[in-house]
Amino acid sequence: MSYLVVATVLLGLLAGANLIFTYGVVRRLREHTARLDAMAGGGRPEPELILSAGAEPRPFAPVTTSVGVPIGPDDLTAGGTLVGFFSPNCAPCREQAPRFVERAAASGSDRVLAVAVGTPEATRELVALLEPVARVVVEIEDGPLHQAFAVQGYPAMCVLDGDGRVKASATAVERLPELPAT
Known part of the structure; x- marks a missing residue:
């Protein structure tokens, strides 16, 4: 009989721990979904491949192929x-x-x-x-x-x-x- 009581208590503790971990995972998923929804259209952010808004390009002086004049x-x-x-x-x-x-x-x-x-x-x-x-x-x-x-x-x-x-x-x-x- 004592084995049955110990097994029931252990099973109850294991189920309680499982509920706590499941709650944590659900909470993280909700936070992640909120972040995705905050982005444009709920999709992935645009990669930064070039200067972003507000930045100013550094000085340059290459030559165009069409007219061959410097452009700065x-x-x-x-x-x-x-x-x-x-x-x-x-x-x-x-x-x-x-x-x-x-x-x-x-x-x-x-x-x-x-x-x-x-x-x-x-x-x-x-x-x-x-x-x-x-x-x-x-x-x-x-x-x-x-x-x-x-x-x-x-x-x-x-x-x-x-x-x-x-x-x-x-x-x-x-x-x-x-x-x-x-």
Whole structure:
């Protein structure tokens, strides 16, 4: 009889511990769900691949492929600028580049800067797609524009305001605001 009492007490303690642990797990899941819901659309946060809103790019002076003239930070402030970094070896870049071209065509090529990452041979198709609607720079990874905009991956895009500060950044052009009319 005493074995039965001890077994019942142990089983009761084990069930109580199980309830306490289950309560803790449910509470953590609720906290996690609340954090996810607090993010945009309840989804994953946008990765930081380029300067975030409010930041200002460092000074730079690369050369465009389309006209061969230097372009610096002062050239990117007139009424806002759309900036995009693309690599020919990245699948999301191949998906986003045509969408970027559509947005750039509506903005005017003097208000769009596109950076193709790689050698001139490797970026030939990408440059051909971007040149009609943007000032295009071909540079190696970690080049002057990469450093100026703190690019960490591709595709990376941002909209600069009239003061040359980042207004918004994203990995998809759909998530960027339209440029204001000039």
